[in-house]
Amino acid sequence: MQKRERRSFTDEFKQQMVQLYENGKPRADILREYDLSASAFDRWVKQSRTTGSFKEKDNRTEEEKELRALRKEIQRLKMENDILKQAALIFGRN
Structure with missing residues (x-):
């Protein structure tokens, strides 16, 4: 086929x-x-x-909408966390 x-x-x-x-x-x-x-x-x-x-x-169902919002929030928090880790490294050197 x-x-x-x-x-x-x-x-x-x-x-x-x-x-x-x-x-x-x-x-x-x-x-x-x-x-x-x-x-x-x-x-x-x-x-x-x-x-x-x-x-x-x-x-989309309410559950699908919530899941998408939560995934987006997780992605934002991971990025924020990475930025803070980099800042801590930079400020730790000084």
Whole structure:
């Protein structure tokens, strides 16, 4: 089986596909006619129904948002710690 090349779709296209589905067009027909993967299409439908947005950041769970914030904070603290270690070395020489 050949690996499919990754494609990107506009929000307008995604909304049109969801609209076709919600207006009664069978999912299998949409997938076949537009050569879409089931996982991508199902994600679009879910995103459209939950937030109305196709942007990943708008569809993150509270836990995902918290995890991202904590990782960013850890990265900032590590950098701060490295700076303080360097400063301690510099001031320790004097």
